[in-house]
Amino acid sequence: MHSHVDAHCHVDLLNDWQNAVNRLESREQFTLAVTTTPKAWRVEQEFARHCRYVRIGVGLHPQVLHERMAELPFLERAIGESRFVGEIGLDGSPMYRAGFPDQVKALRRVFSVCAEVKWRVLSLHSVRAVGPLLDLLEETNAHEGNVVIFHWFTGSATELARALSMGAMISVNADMLRTAKGRSHALVAGPERTLTESDAPFTRMHPLVDGIPSVEPAIRALADCWGVSVLVAANGVEQLARQYWQPNYRLYR
Numbered sequence: 494m495h496s497h498v499d500a501h502c503h504v505d506l507l508n509d510w511q512n513a514v515n516r517l518e519s520r521e522q523f524t525l526a527v528t529t530t531p532k533a534w535r536v537e538q539e540f541a542r543h544c545r546y547v548r549i550g551v552g553l554h555p556q557v558l559h560e561r562m563a564e565l566p567f568l569e570r571a572i573g574e575s576r577f578v579g580e581i582g583l584d585g586s587p588m589y590r591a592g593f594p595d596q597v598k599a600l601r602r603v604f605s606v607c608a609e610v611k612w613r614v615l616s617l618h619s620v621r622a623v624g625p626l627l628d629l630l631e632e633t634n635a636h637e638g639n640v641v642i643f644h645w646f647t648g649s650a651t652e653l654a655r656a657l658s659m660g661a662m663i664s665v666n667a668d669m670l671r672t673a674k675g676r677s678h679a680l681v682a683g684p685e686r687t688l689t690e691s692d693a694p695f696t697r698m699h700p701l702v703d704g705i706p707s708v709e710p711a712i713r714a715l716a717d718c719w720g721v722s723v724l725v726a727a728n729g730v731e732q733l734a735r736q737y738w739q740p741n742y743r744l745y746r
């Protein structure tokens with residue numbers, strides 16, 4: 494049996510998330526369960542302490558940041574204790590535009606902490622804001638010594654090239670791979686830089702199977718996109734994830 498990889502999902506938004514964590518762990522599904530607030534992370538991290546496959550990311554989602562700016566110092570401290578960080582990022586959609594300057598300020602601080610502590614795996618939200626996000630990475634050097642993963646990348650080809658040149662990876666879901674742009678991004682990023690995700694419960698193509706998100710649709714779509722068998726695609730993604738999820742993983746650059 495081989496392990497599937499879900500590099501971005503919201504396990505805490507599922508019914509009975511504790512049970513989901515246990516099931517994902519027993520299935521050996523490499524999972525980055527992102528959180529939207531550092532308070533949620535604290536609770537979930539405690540629960541998933543024993544896990545080797547399910548990792549809880551400490552996050553502060555850009556869409557809730559405006560009402561939770563006060564939790565930023567807590568997030569900064571928590572990054573010191575958590576190898577996995579997310580969901581963090583920027584959202585430049587019209588609905589969140591007013592808070593954009595605060596998002597940038599917060600992310601600059603978060604990236605600065607990551608740049609200092611290093612050895613972190615970051616799952617990034619970058620809706621209509623890939624350029625400013627890459628600028629912040631460059632400014633803080635957070636991409637040096639950390640693994641930076643753009644989840645559901647929707648930027649341009651030029652922005653993707655820039656992200657890849659900075660060592661970034663992408664995580665793709667089946668909804669993303671339905672679009673020509675999404676498939677082109679996965680082709681360009683290639684097996685060296687692509688992980689699968691479900692982004693459950695926000696995707697249409699990733700149903701829950703026995704109460705946990707299935708990443709099968711992403712693997713199948715990715716295999717199709719790369720022109721390889723499902724097994725080859727799944728193995729490649731698994732090997733990539735294994736390096737980062739394993740407790741003794743180190744970054745050599």
Ligand SMILES: [Zn+2]
Pocket residue numbers: 501503527580692
């Ligand atoms: Zn998300």
